[in-house]
Amino acid sequence: MKRRQIAVVAGAATVLGLLTAVASTAARPDDDPVRLAATPEGGVRVVGLPCLPSSFQLGMTNAGTADLYADVELAAGGPVVLDRRLVSSWLPAWDPDHTVTARIGVTVPLDAEPGSYEVRATTDGAEVTVPVEVLPQPPKGDGANLALGEQAVASSTHANFDVCGAVDGNTDSEQWDTLTGWNDGTSGVFPDTYDVTLAAPASISRVETWTLDSTRYPAARYGLRDFDVQVRAGGAWQTVDEVRGNTAGRVTSTFAPVTADAVRIVGLASNNRDYSRLIEVEVFTS
Amino acid sequence: MTGDHNPFRGLRLDAIDATRRRFLTVTGAAMGLAVVGSLPGLASADGSAVELTQLPEYPFALGVASGDPLSDSVVLWTRLAPRPLEPFGGLGPRPVMVLWQVAEDPDFRRVVRSGSARARREESYSVHVDVQGLRPWREYWYRFRVGRHVSPVGRTRTAPAPGDSPQALRFAFASCQAYWEGFYTAYRDLAAHEHDVVFHLGDYLYEYGVGVGAGVRQQQLPADTLRETVTLDEYRSRYALYKLDADLQAAHASAPWIVTMDDHEVENNWADEIPEGNTPTPTRNEFLVRRANAFRAWWEHMPVRLSQQPIGPDVQLYRRFQYGDLVRFNLMDTRQYRDDQAAGDGSDSPNPGSLDPNRTITGAEQERWLLDGFAERSARWEVLAHQTAIAQLDTRAGADVIVPMDTWDGYVASRQRVLGGAAERGVRNLVSIAGDLHRSVVSELKADYADPAAPVIGTEFVGTSISSGRDGMDNDEGGLTILAENPHVKFSNFQRGYVRVEVTPERWLADYRVVDRVTVPDGTVSTRTLLAVEDGDPSIHVVGGQA
Incomplete structure (x- = not known):
């Protein structure tokens, strides 16, 4: 019952902790026990694609002897946009030190000027600066995945998932979580649609559909079983492949080249009949 | 109320401020520490500790509340948030002085208590005023003010004096309000009725x-x-998002609330120091930090006393409320001290884990507190107000018995000890009220469901969700199965709603209010059934509503 002892100590110390926090803004900033850090240390690289968010981990450590609550405020320079401006947390004065982490999403608009910018995180008496490098748009010529980072829209998205999860360039099912895949939001209700709008109309002839297929969640039990691949040509959706009875994690659909400005996966059934789950959708010219 | 009526006429800000400063000086350092952590003279150089007495924007967007009524006191709550969904509710770093008044009438002609409180960033600019010196078993009205901004008026009510014998108690209980799954129409109905107190069970x-x-x-x-x-x-x-709902605000303003918490205030199906299987905080340390954050925000947004303020990852939730010799409520905490769910959680047949005599859903200390309370026999109706069903709920049609591992079915020994303990101590009328299931389930309670001859010890009224689970229906397949497989279950319904109860010395009468649709605004609320329990006889009778 080690935690009980910690709690008792904290009980006596909480008031002091608050006092320290207040006082440190005034005369004794060196006394502030909070240490801030960002991971990766080298900073963040981000591209102005609509559906390709970048991120860093903010680390907050209480190096003092009293538990406290800290507010860390975040501000970004230039075109950089953060998905949150504040991280507040209880920071225990555990021994050894415990670092509380929070993911900070970083994006830039399509027209962001490539260059170096920074994000600043501050709390009473502590600060960390995170370099942000805005990269030029990647070329999307022959052989490139045209769906990478482009705007995705879904019929619904489960509350714990991000609609961009299936165009983030990550095809690793073992990292299935709220960030690298897409899961629809209506259990047991089909069809579900997942659309990716391309940056510009292109002649396409291949779509790679990656559905959930990990050691814990094999495709044969959790993946998409029946789905259609559609492309939007001249404003109308047309079906270019019908996949039925699938049990694999990756399905390649090849078809006669067609000039399209969007691709849609229509989920008709999953192997356990609840949700449509996509790890990645890739679109190629050949 | 006329347009130019100044509800705080006669209250002079400067006078109050002077009084408060004098108060701080007199009461000394300890008080200063407890209240703010910034003693007079320690104000920071940038002026960030200097208190504001007015705000440019209306700060009462999250409404008002009162709670934890005693015979002479009640907690008043508000949180200043001009822009509730922005960081710090849209407020700068400086504390804000909030004035409050308590009156014997809704027009505030007879103000009986007033004062000021400091809203600080460290507490999300929430205010918890523990008003003392009130008269027992009577209504009061309260409001707050910052500068020219006046809050909505809330109605509250104290508990009867100890030893009093009230003729009747009217209360309501509610639970489970997923914001995106339904409108809070049930709360609009709750607010339209007069209740002595309202319970929120998690x-x-x-x-x-x-x-x-x-x-x-x-x-x-x-x-x-x-x-x-x-x-x-x-x-x-x-919390700010949920509390922006006008029907929820109206329900808070209509009566004092007594609030506990279940799992989702932290995370689905957590158990003591153990997070659920699929969690963003998988380690013990990560989870304890998250628990501390969740508890802190809960305290900041609920009308509860300082004694319920968490200390890091620990909070004192279980506590008692006495309504004379008529009813005593034992508000319980079956999350913080429970053993991990048996058989990997989910549903299962009774198994070595769920039947293990050493496992507990209450923790040993809370169980002792409950049993000692039973022995006092302080009220005619002894109520367990808590999270989830005590009654056995076989959810599988046929001979197999499949029960949920997260309810008391996963902690059979706790059920035997608590219900058996109530019987041994001669509790006159034991009643359990709970939520969690997103369905209404009314049951006779037995210490041992494996023994068909075991006596009925009490009754249980599980209320459905306010909104979680969307519209529902009168009885889904799950509800029909529960009715068919559990002879001790006397009523089941799978719509959304809440429960109103009238308790007299002779009878407990539960009114199950259901909403036809919660997925659209302005659904219709009606009484689905009226169920009664007579004093001294733990059996459930349908006395009204639809058959």
């Missing part, structure tokens, strides 16, 4: 993101509402 907030468009609400909300809550700012902001 899942006031869900940690899950509300989804793009916030489900049935069809609202465009800031991106942080899509995230699962983990950090303190996220829990604070999610």
Whole structure:
């Protein structure tokens, strides 16, 4: 019952902790026990694609002897946009030190000027600066995945998932979580649609559909079983492949080249009949 | 009330401020520490500790509340938040002085208590005023003010004096209000009735993101509402979102609330120091920090006393409320001290884990507190107000018995000890009220469901959800199975709603209010059934409503 002892100590110390926090803004900033850090240390690289968010981990450590609550405020320079401006947390004065982490999403608009910018995180008496490098748009010529980072829209998205999860360039099912895949939001209700709008109309002839297929969640039990691949040509959706009875994690659909400005996966059934789950959708010219 | 009526006429800000400063000086350092952590003279150089006495924007967007009524006191609550979904509710770093008044009439002609409180960033600019010296078993009205901004008026009511014999108690209980799954029409109905007190039995907030468009609400909300809550700012902001609902605000303003918490105020199906299987905070340390953040935000947003303020990852939730010799409520905590769910959680047949005599859902200390309380036999109706069903609920048609591992079915020894303990101590009328299931289930309670001859010891009224689970229906397949497989279950319904109860010395009468639809605004609320329990006889009788 080690935690009980910690709690008792904290009980006596909480008031002091608050006092320290207040006082440190005034005369004794060196006394502030909070240490801030960002991971990766080298900073963040981000591209102005609509559906390709970048991120860093903010680390907050209480190096003092009293538990406290800290507010860390975040501000970004230039075109950089953060998905949150504040991280507040209880920071225990555990021994050894415990670092509380929070993911900070970083994006830039399509027209962001490539260059170096920074994000600043501050709390009473502590600060960390995170370099942000805005990269030029990647070329999307022959052989490139045209769906990478482009705007995705879904019929619904489960509350714990991000609609961009299936165009983030990550095809690793073992990292299935709220960030690298897409899961629809209506259990047991089909069809579900997942659309990716391309940056510009292109002649396409291949779509790679990656559905959930990990050691814990094999495709044969959790993946998409029946789905259609559609492309939007001249404003109308047309079906270019019908996949039925699938049990694999990756399905390649090849078809006669067609000039399209969007691709849609229509989920008709999953192997356990609840949700449509996509790890990645890739679109190629050949 | 006329347009130019100044509800705080006669209250002079400067006079109050002077009084308060004098008060701080007289009461000394300890008081200063407890209240703010900034003693007079320690104000910071940038002036950030200097108190504001007015705000440019209306700060009472989250409404008002009162709670934890005693015979001579009640807690008044508000949180200043001019822009509730922005960081710090849109307020700068400086504390804000909030004035409050308590009156014997809704027009505030007879103000009996007033004062000021300091709203500080460290507490999300929430205010918890523990008003003392009130008269027992009577109504009061209260309001707050910052500068020219006056809050809505709330109605509250104290408990009877100890030893009094009230003729009747009228209360309501509610639970489970997923924001994106339904409108809070049930709360509008609750607010339209007069209650002496209202209980919230948990899942006031869900940690899950509300989804793009916030489900049935069809609202465009800031991106942080899509995230699962983990950090303190996220829990604070999610409470602000829920509390923006006008029907919920009306329900809070209509009566004092007594609030506990279940799992989703932290995370689905957590147990003591153990998070659920699929969690963003998998380690013990990560989970304890998250628990501390969740508890802190809960305290900041609930009308509870300082004694319920968490200390890091620990909070004292279980406590008692006495309504004379008529009813005693034992508000319980079956999350913080429970053993991990048996058989990997989910549903299972009774198994070595769920039947293990050493496992507990209450923890040893709370169980002792309950049993010692039973022995006092202080009231005619002894109520367990808590999270989830005590009664056995076989959810599988046929010979197999499949029961949920998260309810008391997963902690059979706790059920035997608590119910058996009540019987041994001669509790006259034991009644359990709970939520969690998102369905109404009314049962006779037995210490041992494996023994068909075991006596009925009490009754249980599980109330459905306010909104979680969307519209539902009168009885789904699960409800029909529960009715068919559990002879001790006397009523089941799978719509959304809440429960009103009238207790007299002779009878407990439960009114199950259900909403026809919660996925659209302005659904219709009606009484689905009226169920009675007579004094001294733990059997359940249908006395009204639909058959």
